[in-house]
Amino acid sequence: MKLYPSFLCIVLFAGLSxxxxxxxxxxxxFVLKKIDKEDEVNVTRFVLEFNKxxxxxxxxxxxxxxxxxxxxxxxxxxxxxxxDERLVRVLLGQGKDRLMVSMLxxxxxxxxxxxxxxxxxxxxxxxHWRDAQSGMRPAIARSLPGQVxxxxxxxxxxxxxxxxxxxxxxxxxxELPVVIPTTVHYTMPPFPALSLLGPVEDxxxxxxxxxxxxxxxxxxxxxxxxxxxxxxxxxxxxRFLLMIAELELRGEHYSKALRTMENIRDLLPEDDEALRGYxxxxxxxxxxxxxxxxxxxxxxxxxxxxxDDNALLLPYxxxxxxxxxxxxxxxxxxxxxxxxxxxxxxxxxGVSYQQRMADVLFEQGNYTAAIERYEGLSEQLAGFPxxxxxxxxxxxxxxxxxxxxxxxxRFLDNVDEPEPRDMARYLMAMALIHRGDKDAGYDLLHQIxxxxxGALLAKAxxxxxxxxxxxxxxxxxxxxxxxxxxDQMVDRDRRxxxxxxxxxxxxxxxxxxxxxxxxxxxxxxxxxxxxxxxAQALLADILPDLIRGMIEEKKYFNALxxxxxxxxxxxxxxxxxxxxxxxxxxxxxxxxxxxxxxxYLYLLDHASDEQETSQVYIPLLRALMQQEDYRxxxxxxxxxxxxxxxxxxxxxxxxxxxxxxxxxxxxxxVFAALLKRDRPHTEDLDHLLAxxxxxxxxxxxxxxxxxxxxxxxxxLEEPDDLIVLAEALMATGKxxxxxxxxxxxxxxxxxxxxxxxxxxxxxxxxxQRAVGLKLLRQLVEEAKDSQWRSLAEETLAIERFNx
Numbered sequence: 001m002k003l004y005p006s007f008l009c010i011v012l013f014a015g016l017s018x019x020x021x022x023x024x025x026x027x028x029x030f031v032l033k034k035i036d037k038e039d040e041v042n043v044t045r046f047v048l049e050f051n052k053x054x055x056x057x058x059x060x061x062x063x064x065x066x067x068x069x070x071x072x073x074x075x076x077x078x079x080x081x082x083x084d085e086r087l088v089r090v091l092l093g094q095g096k097d098r099l100m101v102s103m104l105x106x107x108x109x110x111x112x113x114x115x116x117x118x119x120x121x122x123x124x125x126x127x128h129w130r131d132a133q134s135g136m137r138p139a140i141a142r143s144l145p146g147q148v149x150x151x152x153x154x155x156x157x158x159x160x161x162x163x164x165x166x167x168x169x170x171x172x173x174x175e176l177p178v179v180i181p182t183t184v185h186y187t188m189p190p191f192p193a194l195s196l197l198g199p200v201e202d203x204x205x206x207x208x209x210x211x212x213x214x215x216x217x218x219x220x221x222x223x224x225x226x227x228x229x230x231x232x233x234x235x236x237x238x239r240f241l242l243m244i245a246e247l248e249l250r251g252e253h254y255s256k257a258l259r260t261m262e263n264i265r266d267l268l269p270e271d272d273e274a275l276r277g278y279x280x281x282x283x284x285x286x287x288x289x290x291x292x293x294x295x296x297x298x299x300x301x302x303x304x305x306x307x308d309d310n311a312l313l314l315p316y317x318x319x320x321x322x323x324x325x326x327x328x329x330x331x332x333x334x335x336x337x338x339x340x341x342x343x344x345x346x347x348x349x350g351v352s353y354q355q356r357m358a359d360v361l362f363e364q365g366n367y368t369a370a371i372e373r374y375e376g377l378s379e380q381l382a383g384f385p386x387x388x389x390x391x392x393x394x395x396x397x398x399x400x401x402x403x404x405x406x407x408x409x410r411f412l413d414n415v416d417e418p419e420p421r422d423m424a425r426y427l428m429a430m431a432l433i434h435r436g437d438k439d440a441g442y443d444l445l446h447q448i449x450x451x452x453x454g455a456l457l458a459k460a461x462x463x464x465x466x467x468x469x470x471x472x473x474x475x476x477x478x479x480x481x482x483x484x485x486x487d488q489m490v491d492r493d494r495r496x497x498x499x500x501x502x503x504x505x506x507x508x509x510x511x512x513x514x515x516x517x518x519x520x521x522x523x524x525x526x527x528x529x530x531x532x533x534x535a536q537a538l539l540a541d542i543l544p545d546l547i548r549g550m551i552e553e554k555k556y557f558n559a560l561x562x563x564x565x566x567x568x569x570x571x572x573x574x575x576x577x578x579x580x581x582x583x584x585x586x587x588x589x590x591x592x593x594x595x596x597x598x599x600y601l602y603l604l605d606h607a608s609d610e611q612e613t614s615q616v617y618i619p620l621l622r623a624l625m626q627q628e629d630y631r632x633x634x635x636x637x638x639x640x641x642x643x644x645x646x647x648x649x650x651x652x653x654x655x656x657x658x659x660x661x662x663x664x665x666x667x668x669x670v671f672a673a674l675l676k677r678d679r680p681h682t683e684d685l686d687h688l689l690a691x692x693x694x695x696x697x698x699x700x701x702x703x704x705x706x707x708x709x710x711x712x713x714x715x716l717e718e719p720d721d722l723i724v725l726a727e728a729l730m731a732t733g734k735x736x737x738x739x740x741x742x743x744x745x746x747x748x749x750x751x752x753x754x755x756x757x758x759x760x761x762x763x764x765x766x767x768q769r770a771v772g773l774k775l776l777r778q779l780v781e782e783a784k785d786s787q788w789r790s791l792a793e794e795t796l797a798i799e800r801f802n803x
Contacts, residue, residue: 030054030072032099035090037081044086044127046103053121058114063088065103065112065127072099086129095528096492106601161537167504170534171464176493177397178430178457180389180411180423184327186288187319187352193246193282194239196312197274203229203239217251238267238275245282254290261286277313284320315346315353322356326386331363351380355387362390370394371403385415392427401431422454429458438465456488460498467505479505496522496529504538512546520565588619593626614644621656633660651680658688667692683709687721694724702728714741719748726758735762753779753788760792764799773799 029052036047048067055070073094080090086106093100105127113126163170191212194200205227211220221244229240241264248257261283268276322337338357346353358373374381374391381387392407408428415421425448432441442465445458463478463485482502489495503518519535519542529535543562550558588596600620604613617640624633637657641650658670673679674689690705706725710717722741729738739762745755756779763772776792776799783789 030069031075032069032072032078032101033075034077034079035081035101036079037087039084039086042129044129046081046125046127048101048123048125050121050123053116053118053123056116056123058112058125060109060112062108063105065105065109065125067101067103067123067125069099069101071097074099093527098528100528161534163534164537164541167508167538167541168468170504171467171501174497175430176497178393178423178427180393180427181419181453182386182389182415184323184386185384186285186323187316187349188285189316191246191250192243194242194278196316197278200239200243202236203243212247212250215250217247218253221247221251221253234267235269235272235275238264238269241267242275242279242282245286249282249286249289252289254286257286258290274313277317281313281317281320284317288320288324315341315344315349319346319349319352319356326356326359326363329363331360335360335364351377355380355384359387359390362394367394367398371398371400382410382414385411385420388414389420389424392424396427396431399434401435404428404431419452419454422448422452423457424454426454426457426461430461433461453490456485457494460485460494460501463501467501467508472509475505475509479509492526493530496526496531499526500531500535500538503535507538507542512542515542516546516562588623588626593623596623597627597629614640614647614649618649618652618656621653625656625660628663630660630663633657634664651682651685654680655682655684655688658685667695671696690721691724694728699728699731703732703734714744719745719751722748723751723754726755730758730762735765738762753783753786756783757788757792760795764795769799 031051033049033051036049038045038047046065050072054072057068059066059068074092078092081087083089088104088106091102091104093102107129109127109129111128113128115124115126116122117124163173189196192200192204192209194203205224208220208223208227211217211223224240224244224247229237232240241260245257245260245264248254248260261279264279268279318337318341322334325331325334325337334356338353338360342350342353342357354373355377358370358377361367361370361373370390371394374387374394377387381391388407388411392404392411395401395407396404405428408424408431411424412421415424425444429441429444429448432438432444442462445462448455448458450459459481463481466474466478469475479502482498482505485498486495486502489498499518499522503515503522506512506518507515516539519539522529522535523532546562550562597620600616600623603616604620617636621633621637624630624636633656637653637660640647640653641657644650647653654673658673661670661673671689671692674685674692679685686705687709690702690709693699693701693705702724706721706728710721710725714722722745726738726741726745729735729741739759742755742758742762745751746759748755756775760772760775760779763769763775773796776796779789779792780796783792
C-alpha cells in the first residue's frame with residue numbers, strides 16, 4: 001500500500017506544535033544576533049555575535065568585505081554599526097542555506113585577519129589599514145573573490161577558474177547533482193495491524209482473512225459487515241470497527257475509514273491504553289493517506305499529543321514520524337528518531353529502520369555508507385522507489401556508473417509517474433556517457449519526451465554535446481536552446497547554469513558583447529550563484545580585447561561605460577579628472593547615481609591638489625541628491641564649505657545643501673539661511689527664497705525676491721513663478737502689475753481658470769462691472785469643474801442679488 005506524505009518543511013516530533021516560521025529557523029539553527037565595530041589607529045575590528053558558531057568564510061574584494069555564513073539567518077533584532085568615515089554600510093543577503101554579510105568600506109584594506117572564539121560564539125574580523133592609503137579607493141571594484149594585493153600603488157586581485165584556457169571543458173565536465181523526485185511510501189504493519197496487540201480471530205473470520213490476503217479489500221469489508229457484529233458492544237464492537245477501518249484504509253476508501261474511526265472513539269475503554277494507542281496509530285495512517293494538503297496533514301498530526309509507550313506500537317509510530325520528517329527534509333530529526341529506536345528492540349521493523357537510515361545517509365551526502373546499507377537491503381527496496389532512487393543516486397555520485405544503471409532500471413520497473421521516470425532516464429543516460437557509451441547515452445537523451453524536468457535536463461545535455469562539436473550551426477542552435485531553458489528551469493542553480501552556458505556559447509561563437517551582457521545579468525540576478533567565480537573569470541578573459549577594440553574604433557564612451565558596468569574587473573589608475581567627472585555626470589543622467597557616487601568618491605581620494613578636489617564636490621552632491629541621500633549631502637557640503645569658504649562653487653553648493661535640508665523638513669533653518677545678508681546672491685537662491693516666503697505668506701518678500709528675476713519677455717519665464725508673483729502683487733494692492741500677469745496667464749494651463757477669475761475680481765473692484773461679469777460668465781461656461789468655476793458661480797449669484 002502506498003501512502004503519500006506532504007512535502008512542506010514541517011514535521012512534528014514528541015507531539016510538539018511548531019509554526020512554519022519556527023520550523024524554518026530550526027533548519028537553520030545559527031542566528032546572527034548583532035555586529036559591533038571598534039576603530040583603532042590603523043585597524044577596524046568587526047565582531048559578529050551568534051547564538052552558536054556557524055561555519056564561515058571571509059573574502060575581500062576591493063572596498064567590500066564579505067562574510068559567508070553557512071546555515072545562518074539574521075536575528076529579528078539585528079544591530080548594525082552606523083555609517084562613518086571608514087564604513088559606508090552593511091548589507092545582508094539571505095540565501096537558501098546561507099547568509100551573506102557584505103561590508104562596503106570607504107577604501108580597500110591593506111590586509112584582513114580573522115579569528116573565532118567558540119566560548120563567546122563570536123567571529124572577529126580585523127581590517128588593517130595602510131598609513132598612506134589616500135590613493136587606494138578602487139571605486140569601481142566591488143565583488144571579486146580573493147585577497148587584496150597591492151602593486152605599484154594599485155589595488156589588484158586574482159581570479160581564476162579551472163576552465164580558463166579551455167572553456168569547452170565546462171560543457172563536458174560541469175554537472176549539478178540530479179535529484180530524482182519521489183514520494184516516501186510510509187511503512188505499515190502487515191495485515192491485520194490489530195494483531196500487534198494479540199489474537200484477532202474473534203473479529204477476523206477466516207473467509208474475511210482470505211479476501212484480505214488476496215487484497216480484495218472491498219469484498220473483505222462487505223464480508224465482515226455481513227457477519228452481524230452490529231449486536232456487539234463495548235470493546236468487542238470497537239475491535240470489529242477497527243478491523244473495518246483498516247480494511248477501508250487499505251482499500252483507499254479514506255472518507256469511509258475516517259467516519260468509522262469517529263464511531264469508534266466513544267467505544268474505547270478508558271483503561272485499555274493499548275487499544276487506544278492502536279486507535280491513534282491507525283488514525284495517523286488514515287490522515288497521512290487522506291489529507292493531500294500538507295497543512296491539513298500537519299494539523300492532523302498535531303492532535304497526536306501523546307506518543308505511545310506500548311512496546312508493540314511504538315516502533316511503528318516512531319517510524320511513521322521519521323518517514324514524515326524524511327519526506328519534509330528534516331534529516332537531522334529523522335536520524336535522531338531512528339537512532340533512538342534502533343537502540344531498542346524494534347522487532348521485525350529492523351530492516352525498515354535500516355532502510356530509512358540508509359536514506360538519511362544518502363541525504364547527508366555519506367554515499368559510501370549509504371551504499372553499504374542499501375546493498376544489504378537490496379531485495380527490501382523493491383516496493384520503495386524513494387530508497388531505490390537514493391541507492392541509484394549514491395552509486396552515481398560515487399562514480400559507480402554500472403551499479404547506478406542497474407538500480408535505475410529497477411527504479412523504472414517500480415515507478416509509473418512521468419517526472420521521476422524521466423529524471424531516472426536522464427541520469428541513466430549520463431551514467432552511460434560517463435562510462436564511455438556516449439552514443440547510447442545520446443540516443444537515450446533523445447528518447448525522453450518533452451514535458452518534464454528530466455526532459456529539460458536532457459535538452460540541456462544535448463546542447464552541451466553540440467557545443468563540443470566544432471560546428472558553427474550546432475553551437476548556435478545550442479545557444480538558442482540555453483536561452484529557452486533559462487526560463488523553463490524551475491531551480492535557481494539550473495537557471496544560473498543555463499545563463500552561464502549561454503554566455504560561454506556566445507563567447508565561443510565570437511559574440512563577445514552578448515557574452516558580457518549575459519554574464520552581467522547572471523551576476524546581478526543571482527549574486528549567490530556557485531558559478532560567480534567562473535563567470536568573473538570568463539569576464540576577465542573577454543573584457544580586455546573587447547575594450548581595446550572599442551577604443552580603437554573611437555567608441556570611448558561605450559568603452560568606459562563597459563568598464564564601469566564591469567567594475568569588479570577594473571583596476572584603478574590615474575585618469576583626467578575632467579573626463580571622469582563628465583563620465584560621472586553621464587551616469588547620473590542615465591540614473592546610475594550610485595555608480596556616479598562611487599566614481600566621485602574615488603576621485604576625492606585621488607585628488608592631488610585643492611582645485612581637483614573642489615571640482616568633484618558639486619557633481620558628487622548632485623548624484624547624492626539624485627539618490628535622495630540627503631544626510632550625506634549635508635555631510636559633504638559642510639566639508640566643502642569648511643575647506644573652501646571662498647570658492648566660486650560656494651553658491652551652488654549652498655543651494656544643494658538647502659534643498660537637502662528642505663527634503664529633511666528643515667524649512668525654518670533654510671529660510672533663516674536665505675535671510676542672511678552675507679549669503680551668496682544668485683537667481684536660484686533668490687528664487688528659492690521667494691517660494692519659501694510665498695509658503696509663509698510673506699508677500700513683500702516674495703515680490704522683492706521674485707520681481708528682479710522676471711524679465712520683460714514673459715514667454716521666457718516659468719508660469720509657476722508668474723502666478724506666485726501675481727498673487728503676491730494682488731495681495732499687496734499692486735493690482736495693475738498683477739493684472740498684466742493674470743491676463744498673460746489666461747493663455748497658460750494650468751493657471752487659466754485662476755487668472756480669469758482674478759481678472760474678473762480686479763475688474764469688479766475697479767468698477768468695471770460689465771467686464772468682470774462677462775469674465776465670470778465665460779469662466780462658468782468654458783471651465784471644467786474646478787474651485788475657480790465654483791467661485792465664479794458664487795460671485796455671479798452675489799452680484800445678481802446686489803443688483
